[in-house]
Each structure stands twice: as structure tokens, then as C-alpha cells.
Amino acid sequence: MELVSQHVKGIMEECKIRARDAGLRFDDETLEYIVTNRDLIELSPKMMIPTLYDYWVHDVRVLSGKGMYEAYPSNPFETVVNTRPAISYYNDNNPDWLNVMIFYHVLAHIDFFQNNLFYKNTWDIDLAGQALADKRLIARLRSEKGRWVDYVIEFARGMDNLTGFHRDLNRTFLKTGSKKLTRTDFYFDVFLQKIISVPQHEYVKEISRYNQCQKDNVDFFSQVTGKYPEFNELFRKETAQKSPPQMDIMEYILRYSPFLRKEENEWMKSVIHIVRTTSLYFQPQIRTKIMNEGWASFWHEKLFMADDRISGHETDYAKVNASVTAMPKVGLNPYALGMRLFEHIHEMEDKGRYSFAYFLLKDAVLKKKYDQHKNTGQSFIFKVREDMNDFTFINCFLEQAFVDRHKLFVAGKRINNQNMTWQYYIQSKKADDYKQMVINTLYHPPDIRIDAEKTKDGILYLGHRFENKPLKQDFIENTMIGIEFLWGGPVHLETSEPKSANQLDPRYTNFWDPSAQGPFPDTTAPPIEWQRVRYIIKDRKLHKQEL
Amino acid sequence: MITLDELLERDKKREEDGFKRKIRIGRIVKPGSGNKEKIIVVPTTVEEKFVHDDIIAEQEQGETEPTGGTGEGQEGDVIGEQPIRPEEGEGEGEGEGPGEGKGGEHEIEANAYELGKILSQDFELPNLKDKGKKKVLARYVYDLTDKNQGVGQVLDKKATLKKIVETNISLGKIPDVSNIDTTGFIVSPQDLIYRILSREKEYESQALVFFLRDYSGSMGGKVTQTVVSQHVMLYSWLVYQYEKQVETRFVLHDTEAREVSDFQKYYSYKVAGGTKVYTAFKLVNDIVEKENLARDYNIYVFHGTDGDDWDKDGKQTLAEIEKMLAYAARIGITIVEHAYVGSKHTEVEKYIQSSGLLTSHHHLIKLDVMAENVDDSRIIQGIKTLIS
Known part of the structure; x- marks a missing residue:
């Protein structure tokens, strides 16, 4: 691993100037390293951070990574790490023109890391330095406690996908504009709607009365307290109680675990803490993959096409670019999808189509011709890259016009019993279906939280807010064993599972025609019925109860 | 960088500390392009967390998870087909050069040998040589x-x-x-x-091992993984024990049996048909008879299935097995039960148990039944049962 040569660095600095001129914003300092494939294999389990703490699972990944490389050699062009200064890794021996293109791609990634608001909590941390300190601490603990350090890492990592990423982010933003619950807010938002739940017309009436009172300078609440004598008391309670901050499972265990509170187990807290913060650090990256890759591909195309250094390499570029950003016949390519969506948004906004007028337009021909010549697309996509994540990006902008334009469809795969073949077919060309299909691929950990009311008598009670997706059953036992270990007592988990009686006989065949699939599978297959169950782990033994 | 041996050593200690082992070996990375097959033995492990399971959604309609696509066409149009039962040499072109083919095989053996060594040493699988010189083949x-x-x-x-x-x-x-x-x-x-x-x-005799696998529709997911996992390890262990003097044949069956040429095909093929177990045993009997193999070889037959059989009382299967008992040195049957089987017994288990073969020919035929979600140590335990 070594820094790139002065010549290559020169190319990078040149690219920075042009990228800034185009509107990208990023720190001045960046570090570029040349790495071998071997280095890359060894770095990737550590999320490309060379200073990340050691853990045996990383070593397993490296060993299998080497095996994979033997079978399928492949070399990524670049990898960028969200650190300050931003670090990026490159393969050796890229020709200069290719470096120009890759650098534009990398600079757009850095711009994304440093401007997208979901990354806000990573902006003030020197990750490489922090990781190094953590690594040393864990190494020191390991020399004292031996393999128990690895167990604690393992068990902590068993929960590290349930960290309250959005809540932490929310906390950061709220700190900047602190908000206190006012009497008015409480009356309209909580009291009227949740406590006495008035019908809508009364609610509206109260609002107009409030506005009237404001105008006439009359005390609005005198009538309220007259009507509801309990109101003041309720309001006082609400503000006094200042509901305790929601904690995620890891925080809760860190704070309340009787096991960790023992003096000899104190050290485990720092290990759990390290695992938690490391996981949180990478959350925004997981949640902005389509956008981040799309943004980088969008900019490398735009900037490189306008760069004089492309001359003579136009076909080379076309080849490389196509291999990265082509839409596959069957399959999903986040680079390609994100890039096209940014292009689409740019054009739509340029023509002023994100407007009520366009929305109301029903005539397809007029719709096609609709152009307000606003030319605000550029600033608009900068705003999008700042405020959105993959879910909101896809959910807001993936529309029928986009699906039609790029001839997208949802591809299904089914068995054809006559030919004994897998058949790929066009399942749907509707934007909503396509959108749902993409959303289903996004990162979405289950929503599992501490149930504070049921957590008592030494039992940690976890509740899973069910979203019609059951948990992966074979992972439940080991995960719960880990939580039990760190909690130091029994752990309960409430979740939902399909009713077992509902299981279809997989050998079901049509009596008259054994070669046919079950007739009308849509109508005969009853919808899955869900059953609430409770898993209990006690002394490393798992039990299940139906509720 | 930690070595595989150190990882396994560490994994063994987990048991002492009261936790389950986590390293799995014998996972095979599939081949590169063309005919040059590469089988690479790597350790793998899973980090368990609470995550959503997407399998349920898949089962609902007998379809797999939809994905994206682009191109011309209307809703409902078929855009491509892919055979479920892959044909031999399909998409690869015929005419495998003998030199190349042999090279590939050698690589598999070298890796399998390593794995066999690990299994014998670290998982304490019995050493065949300890059982007397007679079984040493060369x-x-x-x-x-x-x-x-x-x-x-x-x-x-x-x-x-x-x-x-x-x-x-x-x-x-x-x-x-x-x-x-x-x-x-x-x-x-x-x-x-x-x-x-x-x-x-000086060759005394050779070992010939038949691996039989059910690849019918019911064999989806975990079950196939477990069977193949066991057969990989069994194969590796035999390669090690017999100093690579092992010949192997691979048979797959659903309602009909077919022989495939190498382990990779044996490992990766999938179909969706029904199940007739006897076809596989019959094919082995036919091969042995036609090629007059019983004279020159010690023949081992290992069969992996989920225990499902259209031939409910196993009449045909038992007849073929009895024929086989006349020449086979060992028949090992592994039944990997789906989770939904519960405490019931599968058809294959029922008729083999009730046939009495297991007691009357207990030194020749062994049966091992396990659940689909077992870990490696249980699979290895199963191997011990099959070869004991």
C-alpha cells in the first residue's frame, strides 16, 4: 500500500478544480493509495479501514475472499472511505485517461459523503484515528482476557443492526434547533387528538377559534380550562415527565445490564460501545447505496465527457462506462439505476415538471411537450443529494415516465413444467410494482425494541414490531444466547410467525394431471396467517411459546 | 494473518466454553469459466443477527423473488428460458481436451485431500488404517x-x-x-x-465410491446443502484415507436417475421433479453389473435424500438395496429431514427401519437421520455413523 505518484496526484488535483467549478463541494485534502488485489481482499472485511479492530470473522472472510478471488478474479476500479481526509484506493497501472474518469467518480463520492445529511454524525469524527484507538484498546483487552473479548465482540455484533441510527440522527438535528413543547402544541397535537380525540369538525372549529383569539388578543386557554378543568394538570405532567429518551437494545444493555455492572465485567462495556459506534458509522453508507453510486456515475460521465483529456479515448471510455452503468436485461444495477434517476430528475426539474400544473395535466401529448424552461435542474439535484436517502429517493422520484422511458420492468422467474425450464417473464411494467421491487432490496433491519413495561424481574423483554416479514428463524437462537450473556439473565423476544397449520403440503399435485402445478395457485393458496409467539432464552436453552 | 488451523483450534475451544462451533468448512466456491473447474475449500461462518427472512415470500407462489429488467415487451411476455435439468457440457461446448480435464480434477483432489486431512485430524474422524492393513488399497x-x-x-x-x-x-x-x-x-x-x-x-484393490443424491423438487435449500456438505466431507476424507486411490461416480435422481461426470455437477444441479429413490440404486446396480466392477473394487454407496419417496412402502427400493448388499462394502444412507416433518418419520426412514436390513446386515448398511439445520459437527458425527 503506497501513495500514488506525484504525477497521478497532479491529475487528481486538476480534477478537483474542475469538479469544484461544476458545483461539487468537498474538503481540500484527500489521500490516494495504490493497493494490490491482495490488500483489497484483506481490507474489505474491515470495511476498507486498515485500522479497524481485529476480529476472527474478518480473518475467515479474508480466507474465503482469497478462495473467491482464485475462482472469480475481479478488480474494482476504486474504493472510497468516508474519512477525513477522505481515503481512496486504486488498482495499480491505470492509464492516465482512466484515472481522470475514476477520480471524477471518487470526487463525487466524497462530495456525497460530506454533504448528504444522513452522514451528519460522521462529519466530526476522525474515523481512521478513532478506529486505531479502538483497535489498540481491544488488543490490550485481548492480551488480558483472551478469547472472551471475541465472544463479547461476537455478541455485541449480534445486535449491531438494531442501533437507533435514525433516532441518533434526529437527536443531532434537534439539538441545533431545540424545541420545547408549548401549551398550544400540546393542546392541538396531543390533547385534542390523542387524549380526548375530538371529531374532525370540532378540531377545525377549535383551530379557527384559536386564530380568532389571536386576532382579537383574547386568552384562548381561559375557555379551554373552563371546559376541561384537567387540562392544566395534564399539561404539567406531560412536560414534567419529559419521557425518557428511547434507547436501542445496545444502549439499554450498556446502561442497565446487571451483568455488565459487576466490576470484573466493566471492560465489556467499552467493547460493546466500540462495536455500536462502528456500526453506526457505516449505517448511512448502507442506506444511500443507489444514490451514492448513481451520483458518482452521473458526475464522472458529465465531467469526463466535457474534459479535453478524453480525446483519443472516447471508445475506451464508452466501453468502461458501459460495463459499469449498463442496465442489465435481468437484474438490478444500483449504479445504473441511480445515475439514470438523477438524470431524469435533472431534466424534469429543468422543464418545471415538478409542479402542480404538470401534475394536473391529463393530456399525454401536452405532458410530453410540457417545458417551462426553468433550468433549475442542477441546483435541484444538489438539493436531492443533500436531503435524501435511498428509500425517499426511490419513493419520491421513481415514476411511470421514468419506467417507460428506460423500458424497465419487473422480471419474474417461474417453472415451466412442460419444458422443464425456468422461465423469465415480464411480470409488470407498472412504476408502483417496480418501485416496490426496488424498495424490497433496500436495507431494512427489523424493528426490535426494549419493551420497558415487560422488562422486570431480571428479564429483558424485546418486542418485534411486525412488518409482515418474519425473522430468520435459525439465527434467533445464537443471537439470543449472545444477548442473554451480556444481559446476565433470561431474554424474551416477542415476534410473529406463520401459523404452522397453514403450511402448504409441498408435495401437493393435481390428481388429474400430475405434471401441472397446483391449479390456480393464487386462489387456492390461503393468505398466511400470522401468529404471535414468544421466544425465551434461559441458561442458553431456547423455548418457544405461542401467545 | 490467522491460518485455517488456528481458526479451527479456536473453534474447538468454543465448545469448552459452552458455545456452538461457528466455522463451517467444505463450502465450495463454484468454478470459473470454461471447462477448467476449480473447487476451492474455504472456511465460512455466519454472523447471526435478528434479520428478516425472505424465504416465506418466495414459497407463496412457487416463484422466486422478482428482480429488475429492461427491454422491449409486454407484461406477461416470456423473455427467456433456462433448462432446469442442465445438460452435460451445456453451454460449454464439447471436446474437452484430456490434458486440461485431468488438470482440473487434480486440483479438486489436492484440495479435497487437504480437507480430508483437516477432518481426520481436527474433527477426529476415525482413521481407516487403524482398522487393519487389509483396507489399505495400495x-x-x-x-x-x-x-x-x-x-x-x-x-x-x-x-x-x-x-x-x-x-x-x-x-x-x-x-x-x-x-x-x-x-x-x-x-x-x-x-x-x-x-x-x-x-x-502394488494395487491390492481399489475403492469405488458411488455418491447418490436426490435432486427432486422437495430437496430445496438447506436439505441439499446439508447432504452435499456431508458428501463433500465424506469424499475428502476418503481421498485422504486412500491416499487419493479412490474412484468416484456420481448419480443424481428425481423420478429417474442419471450419472453425472464430476462432483461440481453433482453438487450444483437442481430440478423440480418428483422422487423415486429406487431409480438411483437401480442405476448403480446396472453400472456395476455392466462394467463388472464388483470383481476389482471395494464398492461404497452413499445416498442423500430428504426421505421423501413416491414408492411409499419402498418395495422397489428395498429390492435394489438387497441386490446391492451382495457386493457393496458399505451402503450409507443419509436422511436430512425438513423442519416441517417434525417428530414424524419420513417414508424412506420408515421402510428401511421396518425392512430389518439395518440389523440383519448391520455391518453393511447404515442409516443416519438428521434435521436440515444441523451444524458441521453434527454432519461429521453423521459421517462417523455411516462409516463406523
Whole structure:
């Protein structure tokens, strides 16, 4: 691993100037390293951070990574790490023109890391330095406690996908504009709607009365307290109680675990803490993959096409670019999808189509011709890259016009019993279906939280807010064993599972025609019925109860 | 960087600490392009967390998760088909050069040998050699069989004389073959032929292993993984035990059986048909008879299934198995039960148990039943049962 040569660095600095001129914003300092494939294999389990703490699972990944490389050699062009200064890794021996293109791609990634608001909590941390300190601490603990350090890492990592990423982010933003619950807010938002739940017309009436009172300078609440004598008391309670901050499972265990509170187990807290913060650090990256890759591909195309250094390499570029950003016949390519969506948004906004007028337009021909010549697309996509994540990006902008334009469809795969073949077919060309299909691929950990009311008598009670997706059953036992270990007592988990009686006989065949699939599978297959169950782990033994 | 051995050592300690082992081995990374197959043995592990399971959604309609696509066409249009039962050599072109093919195989064996070694040493699978010399298939004898010019242990007089005559003919020292004057002969040191001691391999007998696998529709997911996992390890262990003197044949079956040429195909093929177990056993019997294999080989047959069979009382299967018992050194049947089987027994288990073969031929046929979500240590335990 070594820094790139002065010549290559020169190319990078040149690219920075042009990228800034185009509107990208990023720190001045960046570090570029040349790495071998071997280095890359060894770095990737550590999320490309060379200073990340050691853990045996990383070593397993490296060993299998080497095996994979033997079978399928492949070399990524670049990898960028969200650190300050931003670090990026490159393969050796890229020709200069290719470096120009890759650098534009990398600079757009850095711009994304440093401007997208979901990354806000990573902006003030020197990750490489922090990781190094953590690594040393864990190494020191390991020399004292031996393999128990690895167990604690393992068990902590068993929960590290349930960290309250959005809540932490929310906390950061709220700190900047602190908000206190006012009497008015409480009356309209909580009291009227949740406590006495008035019908809508009364609610509206109260609002107009409030506005009237404001105008006439009359005390609005005198009538309220007259009507509801309990109101003041309720309001006082609400503000006094200042509901305790929601904690995620890891925080809760860190704070309340009787096991960790023992003096000899104190050290485990720092290990759990390290695992938690490391996981949180990478959350925004997981949640902005389509956008981040799309943004980088969008900019490398735009900037490189306008760069004089492309001359003579136009076909080379076309080849490389196509291999990265082509839409596959069957399959999903986040680079390609994100890039096209940014292009689409740019054009739509340029023509002023994100407007009520366009929305109301029903005539397809007029719709096609609709152009307000606003030319605000550029600033608009900068705003999008700042405020959105993959879910909101896809959910807001993936529309029928986009699906039609790029001839997208949802591809299904089914068995054809006559030919004994897998058949790929066009399942749907509707934007909503396509959108749902993409959303289903996004990162979405289950929503599992501490149930504070049921957590008592030494039992940690976890509740899973069910979203019609059951948990992966074979992972439940080991995960719960880990939580039990760190909690130091029994752990309960409430979740939902399909009713077992509902299981279809997989050998079901049509009596008259054994070669046919079950007739009308849509109508005969009853919808899955869900059953609430409770898993209990006690002394490393798992039990299940139906509720 | 930690080595595989150290990882396994660490994994063993987990058991002492009261946790389950986590390292799985024998996962095989699939081949590269063309005919050059590569099987690479790597360790793998899973980090368990609470995550959503997407399998349920898949089962609902017998379809797999939809994905994206682009191109022309209307809703409902079929855009492509792919055979479920892959044909031999399909998409690869015929005409595999013998040199290349052999090279590929060798690589598999070298890796399997390593894995077998690990299994024998780290998982304490029994060593076949400990059970007596008879089972060693190849042995070495030292004999004065090789000839060498100039130096050696014993002078081969006859060969030396021949060589001297040969030399002198070419020198023109023997003008008349009926009247030879040996006094005029010139003897070169290179004419002396010696016998030297050399190591000779003597084959006593060979092991021939048939791997049989159910690849019917019911075998989806975990079950196939477990069966293949066990067969990979079994194969590796045999390769190690027999010093690579093992021949293997691979048979897949749903409602009909077919032989495939290599482990990779055996490992990766999937279909969706029904299940007739007897077809696989019958195919093995036919092969053995046709090629007259019973005379030259110790034959082992291992069969992996989910226990499902259209032949509910196993009449045909049992008949084939009985035929097989006449020549096989060991029949090992593994049943990997789906989770939904519960405490019931599967068809195959029922009819094999009730046939009494397991007791009447207990030294020849073994049965192992396990659940689909077992870990490696249980699979290895199963191997011990099958070969005990």
C-alpha cells in the first residue's frame, strides 16, 4: 500500500478544480493509495479501514475472499472511505485517461459523503484515528482476557443492526434547533387528538377559534380550562415527565445490564460501545447505496465527457462506462439505476415538471411537450443529494415516465413444467410494482425494541414490531444466547410467525394431471396467517411459546 | 494473518466454553469459466443477527423473488428460458481436451485431500488404517526391478553380455557370428547393466465410491446443502484415507436417475421433479453389473435424500438395496429431514427401519437421520455413523 505518484496526484488535483467549478463541494485534502488485489481482499472485511479492530470473522472472510478471488478474479476500479481526509484506493497501472474518469467518480463520492445529511454524525469524527484507538484498546483487552473479548465482540455484533441510527440522527438535528413543547402544541397535537380525540369538525372549529383569539388578543386557554378543568394538570405532567429518551437494545444493555455492572465485567462495556459506534458509522453508507453510486456515475460521465483529456479515448471510455452503468436485461444495477434517476430528475426539474400544473395535466401529448424552461435542474439535484436517502429517493422520484422511458420492468422467474425450464417473464411494467421491487432490496433491519413495561424481574423483554416479514428463524437462537450473556439473565423476544397449520403440503399435485402445478395457485393458496409467539432464552436453552 | 488451523483450534475451544462451533468448512466456491473447474475449500461462518427472512415470500407462489429488467415487451411476455435439468457440457461446448480435464480434477483432489486431512485430524474422524492393513488399497514393495547402466546394486550378467555383444557388433568386432572371438571384445563401462532397488506400487484393490443424491423438487435449500456438505466431507476424507486411490461416480435422481461426470455437477444441479429413490440404486446396480466392477473394487454407496419417496412402502427400493448388499462394502444412507416433518418419520426412514436390513446386515448398511439445520459437527458425527 503506497501513495500514488506525484504525477497521478497532479491529475487528481486538476480534477478537483474542475469538479469544484461544476458545483461539487468537498474538503481540500484527500489521500490516494495504490493497493494490490491482495490488500483489497484483506481490507474489505474491515470495511476498507486498515485500522479497524481485529476480529476472527474478518480473518475467515479474508480466507474465503482469497478462495473467491482464485475462482472469480475481479478488480474494482476504486474504493472510497468516508474519512477525513477522505481515503481512496486504486488498482495499480491505470492509464492516465482512466484515472481522470475514476477520480471524477471518487470526487463525487466524497462530495456525497460530506454533504448528504444522513452522514451528519460522521462529519466530526476522525474515523481512521478513532478506529486505531479502538483497535489498540481491544488488543490490550485481548492480551488480558483472551478469547472472551471475541465472544463479547461476537455478541455485541449480534445486535449491531438494531442501533437507533435514525433516532441518533434526529437527536443531532434537534439539538441545533431545540424545541420545547408549548401549551398550544400540546393542546392541538396531543390533547385534542390523542387524549380526548375530538371529531374532525370540532378540531377545525377549535383551530379557527384559536386564530380568532389571536386576532382579537383574547386568552384562548381561559375557555379551554373552563371546559376541561384537567387540562392544566395534564399539561404539567406531560412536560414534567419529559419521557425518557428511547434507547436501542445496545444502549439499554450498556446502561442497565446487571451483568455488565459487576466490576470484573466493566471492560465489556467499552467493547460493546466500540462495536455500536462502528456500526453506526457505516449505517448511512448502507442506506444511500443507489444514490451514492448513481451520483458518482452521473458526475464522472458529465465531467469526463466535457474534459479535453478524453480525446483519443472516447471508445475506451464508452466501453468502461458501459460495463459499469449498463442496465442489465435481468437484474438490478444500483449504479445504473441511480445515475439514470438523477438524470431524469435533472431534466424534469429543468422543464418545471415538478409542479402542480404538470401534475394536473391529463393530456399525454401536452405532458410530453410540457417545458417551462426553468433550468433549475442542477441546483435541484444538489438539493436531492443533500436531503435524501435511498428509500425517499426511490419513493419520491421513481415514476411511470421514468419506467417507460428506460423500458424497465419487473422480471419474474417461474417453472415451466412442460419444458422443464425456468422461465423469465415480464411480470409488470407498472412504476408502483417496480418501485416496490426496488424498495424490497433496500436495507431494512427489523424493528426490535426494549419493551420497558415487560422488562422486570431480571428479564429483558424485546418486542418485534411486525412488518409482515418474519425473522430468520435459525439465527434467533445464537443471537439470543449472545444477548442473554451480556444481559446476565433470561431474554424474551416477542415476534410473529406463520401459523404452522397453514403450511402448504409441498408435495401437493393435481390428481388429474400430475405434471401441472397446483391449479390456480393464487386462489387456492390461503393468505398466511400470522401468529404471535414468544421466544425465551434461559441458561442458553431456547423455548418457544405461542401467545 | 490467522491460518485455517488456528481458526479451527479456536473453534474447538468454543465448545469448552459452552458455545456452538461457528466455522463451517467444505463450502465450495463454484468454478470459473470454461471447462477448467476449480473447487476451492474455504472456511465460512455466519454472523447471526435478528434479520428478516425472505424465504416465506418466495414459497407463496412457487416463484422466486422478482428482480429488475429492461427491454422491449409486454407484461406477461416470456423473455427467456433456462433448462432446469442442465445438460452435460451445456453451454460449454464439447471436446474437452484430456490434458486440461485431468488438470482440473487434480486440483479438486489436492484440495479435497487437504480437507480430508483437516477432518481426520481436527474433527477426529476415525482413521481407516487403524482398522487393519487389509483396507489399505495400495502398498509399496521394494524390488530389484529397474535397470541402470554403469552403477547399481547387482550386476545383471545376461543383460550385460547382451549389451557387450551389441556394442561390439556396432564396432565391427564380430565379423562372423558362427565364430566369435571374445578376446578381441571391447568392454565399455557403460555396458555394465545393474539391477537397482526400486519402489513398486502394488494395487491390492481399489475403492469405488458411488455418491447418490436426490435432486427432486422437495430437496430445496438447506436439505441439499446439508447432504452435499456431508458428501463433500465424506469424499475428502476418503481421498485422504486412500491416499487419493479412490474412484468416484456420481448419480443424481428425481423420478429417474442419471450419472453425472464430476462432483461440481453433482453438487450444483437442481430440478423440480418428483422422487423415486429406487431409480438411483437401480442405476448403480446396472453400472456395476455392466462394467463388472464388483470383481476389482471395494464398492461404497452413499445416498442423500430428504426421505421423501413416491414408492411409499419402498418395495422397489428395498429390492435394489438387497441386490446391492451382495457386493457393496458399505451402503450409507443419509436422511436430512425438513423442519416441517417434525417428530414424524419420513417414508424412506420408515421402510428401511421396518425392512430389518439395518440389523440383519448391520455391518453393511447404515442409516443416519438428521434435521436440515444441523451444524458441521453434527454432519461429521453423521459421517462417523455411516462409516463406523
